[in-house]
Amino acid sequence: MDTSATSAAILSNTTSLNATAVIGIIPSFLAASPQLSVFNAFLLSTFMLLFAVIKSQQSSLQGSKQLGRLPPGPMAWPVLGNLPEMxxxxxxxxxxxRxxxxxxxxxxxVRLGSTHVVSVTCPKIAAEILKKQDAVFASRPESMAAxxxxxxxxxxxxxxxxxxWKKMRRVLTSEIICPARHKWLHEKxxxxxxxxxxxxxxxxxxxxDVNIRNAARHYSGNVIRNLMFSKRYFGKGMPDGGPGIEEEEHVEALFNALGYLYAFCVSDYFPCLEGLDLDGHERIVKEASETMNKYHDPIVHQRIREWRNSSDIANKEPQDLLDILISVNDSNGQPLLTTEEIKAQTTxxxxxxxxxxxxVVEWTMAxxxxxPELLKRAVEELDRVIGKDRLxxxxxxxxxxxxxxxxREAFRLHPIAPFNVPHVAMSDTNVAGYFIPKGSHVLVSRLGLGRNPKVWDEPHRFNPERHLxxxxxxxxxxxxxLRFISFSTGRRGCIAxxxxxxxxxxxxxxxxxxxSWEKVPGSLEIDLSESEHDLFLARPLTVRAEPRLPLHLYPSF
Known part of the structure; x- marks a missing residue:
């Protein structure tokens, strides 16, 4: 008997079979092939997996019929959902x-495997998710990168x-991102x-000529390294105050990590495929993680030794956020966080x-x-409020x-990411009259909110006046x-x-x-095209700078 043909015939009719019918088929299938080959055994295992997935999807669809219809979307394939289109x-x-x-x-x-992925571009619907029902949507999806x-x-x-989550959130809100700590770190x-x-x-x-992207990213990297580790450089840095090789590698790893954090990796929807790296995400995530760990872990381990082996720990004063994470204790006076928790939270x-x-700053400058009238008005405000005698x-x-x-206008028109960090529905619910099944991934679109023509006049025009x-x-x-998102809201919102x-x-x-800033000679206009793969400028902004303040105000080397 041709067991391959039998498997194909069964699979072609799977959607019309119930569990009893399938269970009845299996013994006869085995009886017909007492000497199952590895290939046929694989086919049978595959069939059973597909059947389980289809039954799960049928149950989900039956639930949606009982509780309401799903949000509109493309027709999905059996088992795969909309993965081929993705x-x-x-x-x-x-x-x-689109x-x-x-x-x-x-x-x-859209359905990816058995996961419903719901996207939202309306402020009212976003508020229903992030405010009214934030308890329902208070979880995160599991993913390889996360x-x-x-x-x-x-x-x-x-x-x-x-x-x-509750434990680490309490640590952040009470010890790391609180008004007293913000003031404490002002000088850094x-x-x-x-x-x-x-x-x-x-x-x-x-x-x-100044590469604004490079300057802005390394300023941000310097700030958070100083706040976390009390150091700007992992290595020696550059004489002009710019990044060294180590800092360039570190910042690149951070942006790679962010770019692939929730990047619709195939294995996130089909976990059995993890390790095959079918879309190349796993390699990039692994390399980014290894690079960050290479720079973070030695500092973390050394600092933990200094704190926990100190004979005078009672008089030891924290100097930065890493010290805070290490020194916070539980109700028994013991370290609250493990080494692995400290390392993870640092990253x-x-x-x-x-x-x-x-x-935001690169897009605003572009x-x-x-x-130029926007630049002129911004500089006039600075001269009026601060003057030219101090920074x-x-x-x-x-x-x-x-x-x-x-x-604000750059946050609206040019968000850093197309979607907010995903939320997961912890129970079946209804949003805007649509059924959202338990386990659905909900994506609030930063791009869609900020460019929604029902909310904003001339949504693609950069116009700061609209906020004044x-x-x-x-x-x-x-x-x-939630007409746009700068810092998210709700119990899983940004606390910083x-x-x-x-x-x-x-x-x-x-x-x-x-x-003072001007275009590089020969440039008639800055190209404001977005990158093909993300929402950054397609080409880093390079412009020409000239000092406009008294020379004594520029910090010396």
Missing amino acids: LCNKPVFRWIH LMEEMGTEIAC RTFSGGYKSAVLVPHGDQ RVEEADNLIRYVFAQCGASR EIMMAAIDNPSN EMMNQ VQESDIPHLNYIKACA GDGVTNLVLTEPD ASLGTAMTVMLLARLLQGF
Whole structure:
């Protein structure tokens, strides 16, 4: 008997079979082939796996019929769902947004394997998910990259809902990201703002051409390394205040990690395929993790030894965030966090702090180069509020409304990522009249919210004025109505808005106050095209700088 043909016939009719019928088929299948080959055994195992998946999907569909219809989306294949379309349409986020635009919907559902992936571009629906029902959507999906970067789900942001998340969240809110700690670390942030001026000033003495992406990313990297480790460089750095080889490698690894964190990896929807690395994600994630660990782990291990082997620990004072993570104790006076938890949380804080400020400032500068009147108004505000006799400080931020309006507009139009960090439905629920099954991955679209034509006039135009309504005295970068996302909300939202605001506004304000900017000779207009694979500028912004303040204000080497 041709068992291959039998398997094919069974598979072709799987959707019409019930469990009893299948169980009845298996004994006869085995009886017909008492000497099953390895190949036939594999076929049988494959059939059983496919049947289990299909039954699970049928149960999900029956549940959706009982509780309501799923959000609109493309027709899905048996077992695979929309995986073939996903693989043929890269980058996936552009495919999803294109589908939503073609269907004319602000909530959509695609199925990847047995997972429903729901995307949202409407502020009201986003608020229902992140505010009204945030308890239902308080978990995170498990994924190869999240597991790797969180040390096996030992940190706070990437961890599924549970006791570990609650523990690490308490540590962050009470010990790391609190007003007292923000004030305590002020001098370290000022140190890096001064180093930024020093670095760009050095470029003015050379070619005068400044790679804004490079300067912004390394400013952000310097800030978070100083806050975490009390050091700017892992190596010696450069004489002009710029990054050394070690810092360049570290920042590249951080951005690679962020780029592949939730990048629709095939094995995230078909876990049995993990290890085959069919889309190449696993190699990139592994390399990024190894690079970060190479620089973080020796410092963490050495610092733990210094703290836990110290004979005078009672009088030892923390100097940075790593010291805080190591020194926090439980109710019995014992270290609260294990070494692995400290390492995982260190990596997560690094990843969380580096991308938003650098991306916002690069895009803002690029837009200003093409609209010089925006640049002029921003500089006029700086001269009026601060003058030219001192450098802008964090205490000036409440008075720099136009600078903050420019940053808000960049958050709106040019988000760092197409989607917010995914949420997982912990139970069946209904959102906007649609059924969302338990286990669904819900993606709130930063791109869709900020460019929603139902919310914003001329949504693709960079216009900071739209954020300056009557009576605004202290504009903030957060957006409570979710018309765009700068720092997310809800119980899984961003808890470091103060740090993010300080880093973003100081980076932009120092660059605009300290230097006059113009296009590189021969450039008629800055190309504002997005990268094919992400939302960064397709080409790093390079512009020409010239000092505009008295020379004694530029920090010396």
